[in-house]
Amino acid sequence: MSMLHDDVDPKAVKYSDSDEFGALVARAQAERAADGADSGAQMPDWLEEKKPDRPLSTRRSGNRDNSLKRFPAVGFLSVFVLAFLYVPMAIVVFFSFNGGRQALLWEGFSFRW
Incomplete structure (x- = not known):
């Protein structure tokens, strides 16, 4: 010892x-x-007086390409995402002008409530 x-x-x-x-x-x-x-x-x-081993940095290194080229399918996927977001809303808006009493059967265009 x-x-x-x-x-x-x-x-x-x-x-x-x-x-x-x-x-x-x-x-x-x-x-x-x-x-x-x-x-x-x-x-x-x-x-209490110990300093970090290396200085903290918020800067990114310039070695990587920080563009959308790293994600090759981002354009293709964004079209589907936007379609699945906005197509149901467009259908609801379209059927809100239905002239019939039932919401599921299209009976003509109308501004009447």
Whole structure:
């Protein structure tokens, strides 16, 4: 079992077994309790100042072609989507001018309600 000192970087610590890790946790909780802090889970000080490994970027890389050419059937599919959306509405509007009393039988064009 290796001994850890206060000058050891916590990011570089390799724990040999669970007893050593448990002892470190107990020591850290005892130190926090002595300071009057909450003995629950705490974020290590070194983690609060940690910067990301690489800068976050919202820019896309220029390697890809970001156009509709990547989706070869988008034009073909969009025609069917629009047809299935608007054809039923056109049928309803058309049958709203039915002159008969039944909605399913076409009896002539009429503006009468």
